[in-house]
Every structure is written in structure tokens, then in C-alpha cells.
Amino acid sequence: MKTVIKTTNLQKIYNNSVAPVKAVNNISLEFQEGEFTAIVGPSGSGKTTFLNLIGGLDKPTGGEIYIDGTEISTMKESELFDFRLRNIGFVFQSYNLIPVLTAKENVSFIMLLQKRSKAEMEQRATEMLEQVGLSDKLNSRPNQLSGGQQQRVAVARALASKPKFVLADEPTANLDTESAFNLLDIMEKLNKEENITLIFSTHDQRVIERAGRVITLVDGSVSKDEVIS
């Protein structure tokens, strides 16, 4: 098994006016290629902060992050921009899509920035939208799609460029139960078919059992790390 992400003593302390907040407190974890992991924990437990750190969006105040063996916490901002573009797929809780682009253009967007060939983009974007069940929405703008459909487009985009791993921060938080399950089904299916490492955070008990591994955070620290067969 190949280690895709490794953190050692990862720490993020916010110096609030009242008292410093240890949003991420000494987390040392490894994620293997192809893993489908859920990060769970109550609100404020540090899920978003942790994902932002390993996604290269935020800087840790201590510890290291290795992606495929490369330390990213010491990278310059411009290097991180490029690193994210090449290696990481993102799905956020909301505001995932570029409003002026159609579903297909949104899915192609990363590949476009990566300067992939037109044929590849076309083929891959259509294929991914088919995979998430939106073949009939190729040319719809985000505001013509439901919340669940928008999240599915975001998942399609995150996976279309075949990144090293995909980070999804509470992707189902704004969805009704049916859409939430549907999205998780799709994520699970794509994780298997594309063998892409996928980490999502949630505080939603309903969707946790879909994951192959569940890491529980409490006050910025790992309190449980279990593999579910």
C-alpha cells in the first residue's frame, strides 16, 4: 500500500483574544492510496481546519504534512496554488461551482487550467457527469440545478482530473437525506472505480457507515481511528 498523505504532530493554534484555540492538536495520521475515509466529530472539533491544512489551503503552526513524500507546509503560496491544481480535488460544503459556467464547463475547469487536450476534457467531463447521473444537465448553469445536483457536479469535477486525493468538507451538510445518501453512493462508487483516495468530513451519523475508515476528532485531537470492513 502506498501512503498518499502523512501528517506528523500537525498543529494549528488560533490566537484568539480570549485564549488560544488548538483547532488541530498534534494529529499524526497516514492515508493510503484508495482509502475512503470519514472524518467525524462535533462542530468545532477541527474537521475543516484539518482538511484545509492537508489541502494546502492553510498553514499549520506546527508539525509536517507530506503528500506523496513531499513536505507541503513549507511551500510558497504560488507553489501551493500549482500543487493544489495538480494533486488535489476539492468539494466544499457550499459554493462549489463557478456560477457563469455550465455543469460540463465546471467539470472541465480543472483540466482546462491544467491545459489538458480538448478531446480528453470533453470525453472525461461527459463521462464524469454521466457517472454522477447528470447526463441531461451538461449545459445547465449552477442556478438551474438543485443543491444535490450541484454537489454531484462538484464531485464530478473533483474526480475528473484524476487527482492524488479528494477532500470533501461536509459535502452533504446542506442536503436532504435522500440527496445525501445519493451523493455518498456516488462518492463510494467513484472511489472504488477510479481508485482515488477520498477523505470527507461530516457530523452526520447517517452517512458515516459508508466510509471504509472513520476518524473521530474531539477538540482538535484524534480520539478514535477505526477501519470498517
Add this chain to the structure above:
Amino acid sequence: MKILLILAWRNLWRNKKRTLITISSVLFAVLLATLFVSMEKGSYERLIDSMVKYSTGYIQIQDILYDEEPSIDHTLLFDEEIEEILNKYEEQIAYHVPRLQNFVLVATENNTRGSILNGIDPELEIKMNDLNEDVVKGEFLKPNDNGLMLAEGLAGILNVTVGDTLVLLGQGFHGSTAAGTYPIRGIVDLKIPDINNNTIYMSLSEAQWFYGTDNRVTSLIIMPENPARTQQLAESLRKVIDPEWHRVLTWEELLEDLLNLMKFDVAGTMVMMMILYIVIAFGLFGTILTMLIERRKEFALLFSLGMKRAQVAIVCFFEALFISMAGVILGIIISIPVVAWFYHHPIPLSGDMAEAIADYGFEPVLPFSADPTIFINQALIVLIISFLIGLFPVYKVFRINIMEAKK
């Protein structure tokens, strides 16, 4: 690059109304500015045209000292040498108009007054400025006429009319005394009050005899075949005249004081234009600023996905540029026919304003200029302003904190 253009273009139409309002504000600014400048320039062109027509002509050849110290002693001998030069440039010169101008005292039985005596070639003068059309009484001078023609204002002051005789007294060439009596042949209305109150015309040959200057003139006016090539012709003439004795001046040099005064006046209206520009600048800036603020989350998304700051900045810059370009281009497209219409149908004036302008011999209208540089300049100014405003989002985009914008 294409995707950046697509993003910018579509972003503009996310809020159609706002974009259209901003474009129209730029459009109206350009339209107002061109109309304004065209009107101002139109008045100046009219004034310059009339000065060139009646007074300076396009080019003058003078004695080297005359411009510094206009005196009958600093006159130019209109000899074969000069004739030869003029012949050489025959194709570029339509005709030339010699003038001998000097101060003179004019006296009647009970009145004396200082005036300007103009020795003119009657036929050439008519060719240049249709002076004969301004005769209000009597007749225009004939070649070699030994009578006078008086400006209407001066005739009024001296209380004389056609048929009366005047005594002229002056200083002739090299300190000689010039004196003579002359009958009045005609009276001309010269419109511009100052000139109308102190001008006397005499045929050139008679004036040369009166001042004892032989074949001398104070200025030799050159009217080019193509007035647009005045500068080039003046340059050519400068190369062949004897620079130790003669000097070639263009109307721009002859009217230097007037042109400077206009420049000063233009500076005044520039202040007004600045206010107009500032108003559009703020309108454009407001739109750009709102577009930035309402898209913070989108920028955070784009940055998270790995789109470079420079790329996002280019999108924002294009947006600003699109708006202003559209405004400028539409502004020019609309102002061209508007200016053209006013150029052919100048706004008629009425009341005191009309009278004042008529007093100067102009038609009482507000003339417009159709000089293409007006459009180009206005377009450039507005474009430069929008370019500068377009730099603001660029600066902002480079300073957005991703984590803060994400919230």
C-alpha cells in the same frame, strides 16, 4: 486565455442592468466630452480661420527685424530675388498678397487721429478675403488708386464720408516725412470694433509712394494651394530665402499670442472635463468594487481549485476593460453623427450673445469642430482612466486571503 475571456464576458452579464448602466455612463461621458471639446474647438477654429483670412494669411515673408520691431524701416524689398523664389514654388503657392502697413496720422479740418494705413493690392486682397463685400458706401479701391478707403468706425469718429478729403501725415522710409491729401473712395465695415476704428486702406503703389519705400512691403503673404501643407511649404521657403535678411513665419507663429491665450482657456475647460472624468471614474469604480466584493467566495473557490491569482486578476481587468471599451466605442459611434450634425447645423444664438458675436462679423451661431483628433483624444483619456481603475481589482485580487474569503 480563452477561458479567462469567457469568464470575464459572462461575469459582465450576471448583472445586466448594472453593466448596461455603467456602459451608458461611460458612453454619455464620452459623448458630452466630445460635444464640449468640439464646441470649444469650433469657436477657436472659426476665430483662427478669420484671423488667417483677414489678417495674417497662412505664411508671411518679412524683413528679419520686422517681427521684433514693426517699423517702416524694417521692410522687405519685393525684388527679383523674391519673385524667383515664389516662381520656384509656383505649384505649391496659390497666390501671394503684398502689404505695406504703417502708423499714420489722419486729419480733417477739426479732428486728428492716429490710424493704421494699409497699402494693399486691391485685386489680390479681394482674392484673399472678399474685402470688397464689406464696402458699405462708395467703391472698393482700384489698382493704383490714388484715393482712400476708410473703415466705417473711423469714418464715424472723423465724421467724414465718401467724397471728403483727408490729410495724412506720417514718418516715411529712413526718417523722411510722408504727407499727402487723399479723397475717400469708399467705406468698409470691418466688424471687429478695434480694427474698424483705426483702419485706412490705400493701394499698394500709392502707399509705397507716400512712405517713399520704393518696392518695399512690410509683409508678403503666401497663400498655399493646400493649406494643410502650410508647415511643409514654410520649411521649403526657409531653406531658400536669405536668412540674414528675411524671415518666414507661419500663421501659428504670427498668432502665437492668440494661440497661447486659447491654450490657457483650454486649461480652464480641462478642469470642467476633469470633473466629468472623475464622475465616470467613480461610476466605473463603484461597479468594479461591487463586482469584487460580491464575488469574494467565488475568488476563494477559484484559488482553492488552483487558479492563479494572476489569472483571476486578468479576468477582473478584462471586465473593467470590456465595460469601458464598450462605453467608449459606443460613445464615439454616437458622437460622430451628433457632432457631424452640429457641424453642419450649428446652434443658432440669440439675444446679447448673438449681438456680441455678430459685432465681430461672425454668424451668430455656436460652431462645432469635426476634427477627428477630438474623438481620438476623448477615447484615449477615458480608456486610460478605465485602465487605471482596472488595475484596482488586480491589486485587490493579489491581496485576498483565501481562508478569510472562504468564510
